[in-house]
Amino acid sequence: MPLLTPWCRSMGMDVPIVNAPMGGAAGGRLAAAVSRAGGLGMVGMGSAGTAEQLTTQLRELSDLERPFGIGLVHWVTRREPRLLETALAARPALLSVSFGDDFEWVARAHDAGVTTATQVGTTEAAHRGVDAGVDVLVARGAEGGGHGEPRVGTLPLLTEVLDRVEVPVLAAGGIASGRGLAAVLAAGASAAWLGTVFAACPEALTPPASRAALLSAEAEATALTREFDIAGGYPWPEHLPERVLTDDAGRPTPVNAGQSVGMVAGAVPAADLIARMCGDAEALLRRWVSAEGAG
Numbered sequence: 001m002p003l004l005t006p007w008c009r010s011m012g013m014d015v016p017i018v019n020a021p022m023g024g025a026a027g028g029r030l031a032a033a034v035s036r037a038g039g040l041g042m043v044g045m046g047s048a049g050t051a052e053q054l055t056t057q058l059r060e061l062s063d064l065e066r067p068f069g070i071g072l073v074h075w076v077t078r079r080e081p082r083l084l085e086t087a088l089a090a091r092p093a094l095l096s097v098s099f100g101d102d103f104e105w106v107a108r109a110h111d112a113g114v115t116t117a118t119q120v121g122t123t124e125a126a127h128r129g130v131d132a133g134v135d136v137l138v139a140r141g142a143e144g145g146g147h148g149e150p151r152v153g154t155l156p157l158l159t160e161v162l163d164r165v166e167v168p169v170l171a172a173g174g175i176a177s178g179r180g181l182a183a184v185l186a187a188g189a190s191a192a193w194l195g196t197v198f199a200a201c202p203e204a205l206t207p208p209a210s211r212a213a214l215l216s217a218e219a220e221a222t223a224l225t226r227e228f229d230i231a232g233g234y235p236w237p238e239h240l241p242e243r244v245l246t247d248d249a250g251r252p253t254p255v256n257a258g259q260s261v262g263m264v265a266g267a268v269p270a271a272d273l274i275a276r277m278c279g280d281a282e283a284l285l286r287r288w289v290s291a292e293g294a295g
């Protein structure tokens with residue numbers, strides 16, 4: 001029972017896993033490893049992203065014969081227009097631009113033959129994305145790491161968005177094991193979009209101290225903050241704080257992580273992580289194929 005959804009097939013993927021485009025973590029090496037393992041590897045440019053950095057990371061994909069994606073932050077593409085141009089010129093299978101309400105980029109991506117995605121945190125945002133012509137929505141729940149609109153948890157958000165829209169919906173926020181993957185696929189998600197768990201992989205750009213912090217943190221050790229965006233002078237809108245790790249005293253640290261961080265137990269290579277998650281999810285879902293196996 002391969003865990004393939006129609007959307008994954010249409011994208012040329014072999015497993016229903018997308019690595020979240022994470023600035024400072026999801027560079028070309030991680031994206032290449034995820035795509036080679038059958039998922040969709042995404043290169044992410046965050047608050048400090050530039051066209052030059054994107055070009056450097058894309059070099060890691062030069063001999064990749066698999067689909068890959070690129071993820072950008074909306075206000076950064078406004079500040080640095082060459083980011084969008086560079087992204088489209090690389091002909092990704094998927095372009096995601098998140099955290100903005102202006103969807104002018106969608107037509108430009110479609111003109112270039114590129115499928116579009118955006119992360120949404122509410123059903124209103126989901127409708128806005130669909131009305132703007134976005135092809136795929138990422139229902140990103142409040143438990144997710146990094147920036148996002150922390151209004152609704154992943155399961156209620158995902159299920160409501162799936163009920164309301166016709167486009168494929170990916171699930172994000174708090175998914176880091178076969179159990180979470182099985183749950184969102186069973187609910188109807190077209191794939192899972194995983195951040196925190198991939199940030200700990202050896203292929204990620206995550207600095208060693210941050211990786212060590214991810215590996216040792218418990219699920220409760222995260223908080224929402226705007227502290228570092230304000231200190232860095234980044235114009236993130238007020239309704240989009242970031243979820244970060246906290247220190248022993250409960251204060252925010254500048255390491256992005258979601259509530260799935262307690263499940264991140266080792267710096268496992270991306271291909272091994274994907275194989276393990278898919279194997280576990282498949283075993284769980286298979287139990288329901290025959291009634292006597294369930295339980």
Ligand SMILES: Cc1cc2nc3c(=O)[nH]c(=O)nc-3n(C[C@H](O)[C@H](O)[C@H](O)COP(=O)(O)O)c2cc1C
Pocket residue numbers: 020021022023025044045046047071072073098119140143144145146147148172173174175193194195196197199255256257258259260
């Ligand atoms: C280290 C890290 C960096 C992130 N950077 C970005 C980013 O640059 N752009 C973006 O759209 N989302 C970013 N995110 C959010 C992810 O796209 C996604 O919403 C989130 O990771 C999903 O939840 P999870 O971390 O529980 O898997 C980041 C997340 C993490 C953990």
